[in-house]
Amino acid sequence: MIKQSPVERVENLTKKDFMTQYKQAEKPVVIENLTKDWPARKKWSIDYIKEVAGHNMVSLYDSKPSTDYRHQYDPAAKMQLKNYFAMLEQGENDLRLFFYNILAEAPELVKDFSYPEIGLRFFKKLPVLFAGGKGTKVQMHFDIDYADIFLCHFGGKKRVLLFSPEQTRYMYHVPFSFSSLFDVDFDCPDYEKYPALQYLQGEAAQLNHGDILYIPPGYWHYIVYEDISFSMALRAFPAKPKNIFKMLKNLIFIRSIEGLMRKIAGQPWNDRNERLAVSRTNQRVQ
């Protein structure tokens, strides 16, 4: 197993403590009771979301890596949310609900929570939901926008493995993407093939209903849904010039180059980037 220690858990945090001990220190934390007074804490379940938004059409994404001209973020299926949840209940665990904007698509849900007064300036137009079934995995990645994220969790358990941005050199980062190499298994690492994984030091969080996980900007995260569950991400866009620059570079340059090259070159472009992820990372530890 990759070396890892538990993410700190606290029941509550003052704004001052959050800002000094976690935000400024760029350190993840699970806050258990920040959702205590939210109606969502009592109300939100798969059945409730079905009742409020079950008839909405949603795009769903699978875990297959990008191949040929297909981008990983192209939806694998579209269906009504209630049918998707019914599939999860029957054991589906590959299709994921990803970045579903509840303000735009299911505004009734927005009444059920409030933005924590914790020192972050949350971007209130983008409360987004993620969902998956028992066994669903989210590939190791970092968020393109370098936001501070509050991942507010509901339903069954979910496990998150995090790595600080300083460890990017050992992450088998695929050039022009925001992910690690698809073949790297962070639960069962192959140290012979991927020796740099031995140098990683992760932080693991187990999320229960009502917990909020703070993910600092640029942190890598890999997620395993241990039960059917869903999370709402609240995000605060970067304020530091360094992170604003990285966000703009990702959004404007990296994504466009990747999109264009995939259209022009297809699979050889993917193969080149995957080869580079392995050779560059392995070289760093030789």
Ligand SMILES: O=C(O)CCC(=O)C(=O)O
């Ligand atoms: O919980 C999930 O399914 C994905 C969440 C995530 O990766 C994110 O907020 O960046």
